[in-house]
Amino acid sequence: MENFFTILGGMGTLATESFVHVLNERTPIRSDQDYLNYLLVNHATVPDRTDFILGKSTENPSSELKKDLRQYTKLQPDFFVLTCNTAHHFFDELQEVTNIPILHMPRLAAEVTSQKFGKKTGKTRVGLLATEGTIKTKVYENELNKFDHLDVVLPDTNLQQEVTNLIYRDVKESHFCNEELYYQILQKMTEEYDCDVMVLGCTELSLVQEATQNEKYPVVDAQSELANETLRLALKNRK
Structure with missing residues (x-):
């Protein structure tokens, strides 16, 4: 197979399924080919x-991801797609084990947030919704803070617990x-x-966004932006 890319998913599986569904749905087609x-x-x-990341486990996920990258680099895909937001904490060390570029989901989301919601005067208040691990690593904060006109707003402890419940208790554990x-x-x-826009920095939240088709509140769905960039590059690389 030529002109292909590799999706590193399963973190979690339903979110990966959602990503693939969105990607296929957005692909312009007239035939199976x-x-x-x-x-x-x-x-x-x-x-x-x-x-x-929070120190609740000693099992380092980057070890498994590095094995995957080494294994699938041998097939020489055009690029890798990492569908887990929290795994981007390990991005630099993951990229070091392969010469194949890995798309950076938080960076893509930050760029879109700046382009679509940046104000001509004053700062845009950007609410960040993600796992506790992603929040702690500041992988989104660091990317968003590259833009002077964006102010990152984090949930307090109680609201973060609600976000965690939605991600883990509802989506991951109950498929709800x-x-x-x-x-x-x-x-x-x-x-x-007082947020102007919310960034969905967790693929389980992206799954809920897809299911609800929310248009009432302004959001930047990181997984959706990753799908857009994946589609753009894949179509560009076609011969």
């Missing part, structure tokens, strides 16, 4: 990224897209935290 060539790696047994809780979180970020 118009779909993109890609290899999907659903590595569901990669240790939990947040647990490791809790629409009511999702809208409550977005409403609080908009009205109580």
Whole structure:
């Protein structure tokens, strides 16, 4: 197979399924042959990224991801797609083990946030919704703070717990897209935290966004932007 890319997924599996669905849905097609060539790696047994970052586990997920990258680099894909936001904490060390470029989801989301929601005067208040692990690593903060006109707003402990419940208790454990809780979180970020836009920095949140088709509250869905960039590059690389 030529002109293909490799998706490193399974973190979690439902979110990976959502990414592939969005990617296929957005691909312009007239026949089966118009779909993109890609290899999907659903590595569901990669240790939990947040647990490791928060010190709740000694199992380092980057070790497994490095093995994947070394294994699939041998096939020489055009690029890698890493569908887990929290795993981007290990991005630099992952990129070091392969000469194949890895798309950087938080960076893409930050660029889109700046382009679409940056104000001509004053700062845009950007609410960040993600796992505790992603918040702690500052992988999104660092990318968003590269733009002087963006102010990153983080949930307090109580609201972060609601976000965590939505991600882990509802989506990961129960396969439940809790629409009511999702809208409550977005409403609080908009009205109580005075946010102009929310960045969805977790693929489980992207899954809920896709399911609800929320248009009431302004969001930048990192997984959606990753799908857009994947599609752009894949079509560009076609012969």
